[in-house]
Amino acid sequence: MAETSSTPAAAGVARWLDSDLVHSFRTSPVAVGAALIAFVCLFCAAFAPWVAPHNPFDLSTLELSDARLPPAWSEQGSRKYLLGTDDQGRDILSAVIFGARISLVVGLASVALSVLVGVTLGLVAGFRGGWVDAALMRLCDVMLSFPAILVALLIAGVGRALFPNANEGLAFGVLILSISLTGWVQYARTVRGSTLVERNKEYVQAARVTGVAPLRIMRRHVLPNVMGPVLVLATIQVATAIITEATLSFLGVGSPPTAPSLGTLIRIGNNYLFSGEWWITVFPGAMLVLIALSVNLLGDWLRDALNPRLR
Amino acid sequence: MSLLQVKDLVVEFPGRRGTLRALDGVSFDIAPGEVLCVVGESGAGKSLTGAAIIGLLEPPGRIASGEIRLEGERIDGLPHEAMRHIRGRKIGAIFQDPLTSLNPLYTVGRQLIETIRTHLNVTPAQARERAIALLRDTGISAPEQRIDHYPHQFSGGMRQRVVIALALAAEPKLIVADEPTTALDVSVQAQIIAPLKRVCAQHGAAVMLITHDMGVIAETCDRVAVMYAGRVAEIGPVHQVINHPAHPYTAGLMAAIPDMSADVDHLYQIEGSMPRLDAIPRGCAFNPRCPRAFERCRSERPELLLAGATQAACWLHADAAEGVRA
Amino acid sequence: VTLRVANQGDALGMDPHSLNESLQLSVLGNVYEPLVTRGRDYKLTPALATEWTQTSPTTWRFKLRKGVTFHDGTPFTADDVIFSYERAKGEGSDMKSYVGQIKEVKRIDDHTVDFVLNAPFPILPELFTQWHMMSKKWCETNQATRPVDRRKGIENAASFRANGTGPYRLRERQPGVRTSFVRNGNYWGMIDGNVDEVIFTPIGNDATRVAALLSGEVDVMEPVPVQDVDRVKNNPKLKVLQGPELRVIFLGMDQKRDELLFSNVKGKNPFKDKRVRQAFYQAIDIEGIKTRVMRGAATPRATLLAPQIRGYAPDLEKRLPYDVEAAKKLMAEAGYPNGFEVKMNCPNDRYVNDSAICQAVAANLAKINVKINLEAETKATYFPKILSRNTSFYMLGWTPSTVDAHNVLYPIMSTPGEGGRGQFNLGSYSNARVDELTAKVASETDDKKRNEMIHEALKIHQDEIGHIPLHQQALNWGAKKNVELVQWPDNGMPWKYVVVKP
Amino acid sequence: MLAFILRRLIQALIVMVSVAFIAFLLFQYVGDPVVFLLGQDATPEQIRALRADLGLDRPFFVQFWHFLLNAVQGEFGLSLRQGAKVSRLIAERFPATMELALVAATLAVLIGIPMGVVAALRRGSWLAQTLMTLSLLGVSLPTFLIGILLILVFSVTLDWLPSFGRGDTVSLGWWSSGLLTRDGWAHLILPATTLAIFQLTLIMRLVRAEMLEVLRTDYIKFARARGLSDRAIHFGHALKNTLVPVLTITGLQLGGLIAFAIITETVFQWPGMGLLFIQAVGFADIPVMAAYLCLIALIFVVINLIVDLLYFAVDPRLRSDGGRAH
Amino acid sequence: MSTRAQQEQRVTLVQASDLAMDFDVSAPWLNRVLERKGRQVLHAVDGVSFEIARGATLALVGESGCGKSTVARLLVGLYAPTRGTVQFDGMDAHAAFRSADALAFRRRIQMIFQDPYASLNPRWTVEHIVAEPLLEHGLATGAQALRERVAELLASVGLSGRDMAKYPHQFSGGQRQRISIARALATHPEFLVCDEPTSALDVSVQAQVLNLMKDLQRERGLTYLFISHNLAVVRHMSDRIGVMYLGRLVELADKRTLFAAPRHPYTRMLIDAIPKLRDTGRARTPVQGEVPNPLSPPPGCSFHPRCPWANARCRSERPQLQTLAGVQVACHAVEEGRV
């Protein structure tokens, strides 16, 4: 093995490229396609100021007189705005790119946070059992009863009361927090259920006999074996989180209307469906579907690929 | 005429790094009512042979060539639906783990009746009658009550007996039993093997019994097949194989059995290990470990050759069998 | 003939004294009646009182209509007026401000009452248009002598049932779902319209409401979102009734604090400088907002008064011109050539396109380098916040409920103080002369003098740019072409004038 | 069993009290009801008086205590906004939400499960891939958008179905049902579909994942070996075993449906609890919010209880005495 | 007896005294109150005492469910005993498991599990599985060294180092068991608890594994607790044999003595049930009767319902383990000389 490669790093890369995971990725057109889309989305979002033709968040560049122009290819369309403009004269294309940036951050961060919290608590509940388990599960019941909307309002209210001079950063924090506060419960329950099964399996006991610390057992042994359903939920949840963000922004908790996220764009555009200004909602909607699709397809692939028995 | 004929069976696993040939030209046959035991190193392909016969190779595994005949009819490569009618009806199967072979959500009665009614044209009441009779045959006391119990309400040994009853439900001609007693202790083992043998004798069913337990082989089988690295190394009457093994691998195997009556410090062991399936040496697969290997063993692959009462795939018997190919 | 009406909201209760809210009063105005009401043309007309005279500066005599019965058959008398007064003045009532000027109600005979006031109050009949009469007997038998009794948590029959004298009687009430009314066969007056039954349904979601009209599931609905006006108009079966609404939308600025709460300017308050306020004013492209954001459904205003309001001053109706360069200059003069940053509070579900207007304003101000941090939120959290004056720059809309200028001068332009004075002057604009004039206007009975005082106060406020007026929003009702309606500027919909043609 | 239910009820109580507690602790931040209760001409004195009247000036735990005392007697006070008893308001709205959620759940289950099974059995096939991808559209489009689009197509353009409300209902005691009239069903179709789409995707994907696991178990292999028909294996044996985890999630989702219904109810002006709640939020109507949250907590607990009881029905292993009951 | 064994038998490495393990399988509290049921306790292990000398092997045999695995788990600290103690090298093992340097202590005691499949994490490659204890105890540094060591360990149980990248499901049952042996050997333990280590192996591999274990014992002085159903293997491996029945030791004897002259009726039945290799075709006598329910063990001697020699005393009085003629046995009949 060693003789084929010159440096350890190169060997590592070579081995990685040759690994089953990478191989299964390369042979799955769906996964490659999804990854490509995801990459384009991420790239555009990350480098939005350079990619987008306009900066829709810079209010001084907006011209009210350009409001609600249809896409460039239709009759009244303007070359300047490829996908048309919204009710404030924002270029839809740029708004979608910039909005995706916010949505992706909020969506991914809140899902990551709720997965982190949910999986951790679920693992602990399942692994420790007893009163820890009972208490955590009752906490789940309590949390389940609070709709995300209310939680967001509450958190925003508390947040504002504590930091009256809050800036946008806090607003996003509040958003992410409130979406994950209601989101983690599902993960916790799912993980707890599987953990109860896994912890009695002999490989876990074998690790305990080896002297592996409980935390490590949870992380390295139990966790990968309970992540299947978590991945299903999480990939779906990314899209839901993005949508929830829109609802919350409407309530005044999240991103300000001058810096609309994808969800906000869709929600605002929704008002113009009857009046025929379809492009305001359709393009952001398409972007959201694209993001959700690629995340989910990647998630599907990853789940199957990570399960050695399915290979 | 033999009940089951396996001829030059080749099973392959196409994989990313080339195709893995797990069975390579396995041939044997089983006569009606006969008990054939299959032993061999783990990984030799015993379970695969069984799976190939009942047509349940797990993908990507597939039969690459060779034929399997049941009562003269080819059953390899049969369409799914046709094979389904053979499974259970003509060939029954028993797997290793009695804990997991039964669906935990249904009563054993339901599972039995379902199987019976799938294959035999009987009323539900008749099927239930039959199910009770089968349970009684396999030595379960008070079968009238037990039939409505769920699997988890049975002990391991009883569960394995239920599995046997299930395998026998539609009176198959052949039973493939893959290590049916490995998970059980000696005392229960006896409770399983005895009814299996008895019931098969009653129903005139032949058995292909895969096991590691030489004791079981000795007391149960008519003939033994020894497998090594995806091939049959030796096949012959049980007496002959145990007491006068013709293949050096069989000899090693027999010698490795711990003896109840003698104290040894070291068990006999065959040095080395079975080659990986993708690196089987040229010639006889056993040659690197064989104490009696000679030139021909390293270059030419032996077929099954007549060696006294048994057949062995070993060049040692080339002279004795001179030209008399099995 | 059945009329199906859809509205954005629902009347929250059927009790005419429990809530001073325009929709509730508008709906109940068809069931209950005041002493004085408004006609088709929104002019005062007699209702349950046939005539009224001022017998002294502080005493008004009202003659009551004879032969009027409540829906349950009991006749309407002076006792009911006194009872309704007590009820509207008493605990749990939200209508105190309409009867607050009255010291005493004297029964002269069965059909005559005297109202004795604390001080002279020239616009008493105007106030009475929102004060509905209830039956003393009915309220007593139904234990509804008080509008609500929140402390005991006991329900009030009057919130679910109604017994008025009006042209329609309540038939069935499912709060928030549907409320149906039938024509009152024993009505004392003429019912011009031909509607026998009214089904009132709240539909909160704009798009759903439009869809309900488009698909013909309702006959009338309001409001039509401005962006959907064209769509409704273009439908051959439908029409849009547009009319001016009394509400004027304006922006307010914190002019009291020495340092703004939410701004990057430290140590001073830029809004104390008139030049800054004027720069803001002139930087706002009001025409653009009108045509683009409001799609024409708004009238820019130069004062906080709509023309329909008593005391309106037409000669003040001249806005400072939209002029970005001038605004920039003013900012430079004031010492902010590079602008500054300030937070703007805005509701997003209260006024027509409120949040969009704020965004447009923010974009306008960006052109003079003012960076607006826009915080748009739902009214539930918006109002508590700005009412506690936790704001530097905000949006508000105001409808004077008495349709009189005093109702603008007093809560919005006066220095915040005792009672309700300056209660909605959230930026604490303060001018001693305006305060003085406002106090005088309250009791001045001579119309001409009064109008002059109002004019002076408005002028001062306008010159000082106490607030930045934006526009008067328009009412947009959607209806089937064959439905004829009367649209009052306070958004009232008197069903008795509705004619449904075959 | 009785004890099990009792225990759950005690837990439910604890959960509900905590929900109410947290709710009250935080209500002071969601807005000020007094602002909406009084008209714009109200004086500060009036505001103060009303505040005292409502007890809003008291420390929150005093308010909470009063709430608890009342709640114990089944009284949640008067809605600040509507001046009506909260219990009555909720009772009026409860049937609408329940019918909507149940129909949506039924729809999601009836379509989601078979689709999940198909996607699992045909793993990797074109059909499965299409199903999996299409289903994603359901979760990536916001509910309000789906609702409006459905209205646009089916009510405005095609004029097939009504766009808002519940239509004609029939009173069965205090329960008003829209399921007994044609008109009621017509009104139900669009909102139920909107609500079901998300759940459908989730259920389908879960069933697929579980099914793939179950299909690899020994008892499925054994069932195949017995020659049972594919139908019996996939729907009788495999599906039932996937049911246990699917039940958990579906149960949770049913609760979620009720919570999700907020948006759907707003879009379709469906006179359910969600609409009531969102209006209450808009006016900071604390009694209504508190009662709603307690009710939702109760619903979740009841659903959990039912799910657990269903476990007992589905999985006999849980029924056994001294086994691992909860 | 060889001198070596004699010497070593004096140094006791593992001593279990009056070890007991109860499982509370009772219904939840409220159920018990409502249904007026008491607590239900399953005595999985009930007062088992034995000692194992350094370098020696004790085998445990007995029917399925009699508590062998539970004893094993108690010894490696997976369970904390309800009663009794385990002394390891003079220390209280359960105190040591909880002490600060538990890790160092753990390293000295390892276990091979009964189910070769379940004891390997299905998502890990064999390399990871075997490397885990090495990493955990810091026994190998550097990726290269680690891989070499893993390969070495795999080779020592007869697997190829090239199998490292495979997952457990890609191995046959016997191969899996070898992987788990390799893992157990990774830390150079002193005491190895083997719970049916060869039940899934074919005889030649079994011979390899057993020889390997014996070699290790000889070279490193390893001590074994060996659990197996296969009496031939037990006989080959062990020095002493304990026979368990329903959570108790019924006979504890030197292996030769036990096989030559089994005393307890259950031991006799067990030995009778061994299939004889050399006389093929002869049916053996299976143990009669079903195993009693461990939740409600019969009073007195728990074997009495199946015992041909049972009398009234057996049905009422529980026999204690006593030394009779150099053999520890718990049986009234043996004590009274009835058998």
Ligand SMILES: Nc1ncnc2c1ncn2[C@@H]1O[C@H](COP(=O)(O)OP(=O)(O)OP(=O)(O)O)[C@@H](O)[C@H]1O
């Ligand atoms: N899905 C698979 N992919 C690749 N190789 C496989 C697969 N299943 C089995 N094999 C290989 O096929 C060979 C034969 O396996 P089989 O299960 O038949 O062995 P066996 O003789 O039954 O062994 P044991 O006695 O241990 O059960 C083994 O070497 C195994 O590694």
Ligand SMILES: Nc1ncnc2c1ncn2[C@@H]1O[C@H](COP(=O)(O)OP(=O)(O)OP(=O)(O)O)[C@@H](O)[C@H]1O
């Ligand atoms: N965690 C547990 N909870 C409750 N009962 C248990 C638990 N573990 C084991 N038991 C019970 O303890 C008894 C002894 O089990 P143990 O696993 O020790 O038997 P064993 O002798 O190893 O059997 P086998 O030969 O089948 O492995 C059994 O009756 C079993 O049901």
Ligand SMILES: [Mg+2]
């Ligand atoms: Mg096998």
Ligand SMILES: [Mg+2]
């Ligand atoms: Mg065990």
Ligand code: NI
């Ligand atoms: Ni010796």
